[in-house]
Amino acid sequence: MRHSHTTDEEGFNYxxxxxxxxxxxDMVGIFxxxxxxxxxxxxxxxxxx
Amino acid sequence: MNIPYETRRRSLFSCLYSLRESLPGLLAMFFxxxxxxxLAGNPNPLTLENLFRWLDAVIGPINHQPLFQILNSNFVWNxxxxxxxxxxxFGVPDCWKRGLSFIHILMPLGIIMLAPHFMxxxxxxxxxxxxxxxxxxxxxxxxxxxxxxxxxxxDDRHYATIAGALSTGDPHVVAILMPMLKSKGGQVINAxxxxxxxxxxxxFLLPLLGHALNMDDKAFAVLSVFGxxxxxQTFNAAFGYSYEAGHWAHYVEPVRHALMPAGFLFVFFVMxxxxxxxxxxxxxxxxxxxxxxxxxxxxxxxxxxxxxxxxVKEPAHLAIFELVKWDFSLAAAxxxxxxxxxxxxxxxxRGVVLAFASGLARLAVLVGCxxxxxxxxxxxx
Numbered sequence: 150m151r152h153s154h155t156t157d158e159e160g161f162n163y164x165x166x167x168x169x170x171x172x173x174x175d176m177v178g179i180f181x182x183x184x185x186x187x188x189x190x191x192x193x194x195x196x197x198x
Numbered sequence: 199m200n201i202p203y204e205t206r207r208r209s210l211f212s213c214l215y216s217l218r219e220s221l222p223g224l225l226a227m228f229f230x231x232x233x234x235x236x237l238a239g240n241p242n243p244l245t246l247e248n249l250f251r252w253l254d255a256v257i258g259p260i261n262h263q264p265l266f267q268i269l270n271s272n273f274v275w276n277x278x279x280x281x282x283x284x285x286x287x288f289g290v291p292d293c294w295k296r297g298l299s300f301i302h303i304l305m306p307l308g309i310i311m312l313a314p315h316f317m318x319x320x321x322x323x324x325x326x327x328x329x330x331x332x333x334x335x336x337x338x339x340x341x342x343x344x345x346x347x348x349x350x351x352x353d354d355r356h357y358a359t360i361a362g363a364l365s366t367g368d369p370h371v372v373a374i375l376m377p378m379l380k381s382k383g384g385q386v387i388n389a390x391x392x393x394x395x396x397x398x399x400x401x402f403l404l405p406l407l408g409h410a411l412n413m414d415d416k417a418f419a420v421l422s423v424f425g426x427x428x429x430x431q432t433f434n435a436a437f438g439y440s441y442e443a444g445h446w447a448h449y450v451e452p453v454r455h456a457l458m459p460a461g462f463l464f465v466f467f468v469m470x471x472x473x474x475x476x477x478x479x480x481x482x483x484x485x486x487x488x489x490x491x492x493x494x495x496x497x498x499x500x501x502x503x504x505x506x507x508x509x510v511k512e513p514a515h516l517a518i519f520e521l522v523k524w525d526f527s528l529a530a531a532x533x534x535x536x537x538x539x540x541x542x543x544x545x546x547x548r549g550v551v552l553a554f555a556s557g558l559a560r561l562a563v564l565v566g567c568x569x570x571x572x573x574x575x576x577x578x579x
Contacts, residue, residue: 154285155536157292160200163223163299164383164536167487170203171302173213178306179497185521186311186501186510193514 215296223297230531234277238520246276261437267430273523274370274530281534301532305377306494308525313501314510321456332453335424336461340365343556354484355381358469359389366461367427369393378466379484384541392549396557397431405438416579417568419446425561
């Protein structure tokens with residue numbers, strides 16, 4: 150059944166998260182988290198924060 | 199017709215879609231976050247957070263606590279509430295949905311960046327007996343809640359979410375457990391409500407029990423932190439008992455906070471192993487969709503261990519936590535938009551029964567142990 154809050158007319162459900170799409174989202178999230186934490190730590194250690 | 203992701207995938211970053219597709223949803227999350235919380239870099243004074251602070255000032259403190267802290271208003275609660283109202287009153291336009299799917303990137307991102315927030319050294323000064331007691335109470339509560347949830351024939355994603363939130367004493371653990379357990383949005387918010395209600399009721403009633411048993415201020419502080427949990431409600435109970443108990447609750451609280459990851463990881467691994475042992479059981483739903491151990495959980499554990507060596511010092515930790523606030527504000531907005539109210543209500547009142555049964559059992563055990571400690575003059579703090 151189409152979920153009006155989450156599913157668009159084309160059938161894309163934004164709360165659905167599985168398969169290759171989930172793995173890609175996880176990886177992008179991990180990269181972003183590690184990059185942001187590293188950047189903050191480096192900026193602090195360099196005395197820019 | 200929706201084109202399957204695998205067909206349109208070109209690289210890892212295909213999950214970000216095109217800017218034209220994702221911008222409306224991203225802007226929706228952005229503006230809900232902007233009008234919900236006082237986030238770093240947000241110059242907007244017209245936020246829900248400020249409205250609650252103003253109401254707190256009008257109402258005045260209750261047991262030295264702002265009312266909306268006792269009700270658990272924070273950077274997850276506020277945008278979620280705003281998203282829920284917007285979604286249920288106006289609906290969610292289709293053009294927002296690609297952008298709102300970024301919730302699945304923001305969740306692992308936020309969880310990993312939470313790692314520097316849980317420093318074990320913050321608990322050290324309370325001493326080993328208290329740390330071990332907190333750890334034992336956490337595992338006892340989580341195990342008991344999962345057991346009672348099974349006996350109540352509840353959906354395992356629902357009772358495991360309650361177990362995580364109740365045992366760690368932080369209702370917002372439901373958001374952390376959502377991608378870990380693969381819980382439904384309705385289950386997550388239902389669980390949040392159940393744990394909040396338990397904390398609210400007990401934080402007002404516990405001082406009466408403490409006075410009836412003539413408990414020591416320090417013992418009552420321990421009872422508030424480990425028995426009620428959830429910072430605002432803990433302090434409501436402790437200051438409701440005495441100013442000294444409130445003071446000591448501030449001393450004990452970091453122990454509960456530092457151990458939180460152990461609590462939600464315990465619940466996750468119990469459910470993960472269970473799903474591997476019974477892959478074909480119909481009533482096993484939690485974590486079942488994970489074919490292997492999710493990488494973001496591994497990344498969180500690695501980051502959590504690494505930060506214990508003081509890699510992330512102040513103010514870098516504060517800067518990272520401001521990013522976490524942004525992250526969870528955006529994600530909570532998307533979650534709020536996704537939920538019709540009936541989806542929260544459909545999981546019924548069993549969660550309330552479970553939270554109260556397990557929470558009251560924890561309080562009974564804690565009271566027994568604390569009275570025994572007083573009787574044998576065992577120094578708790």
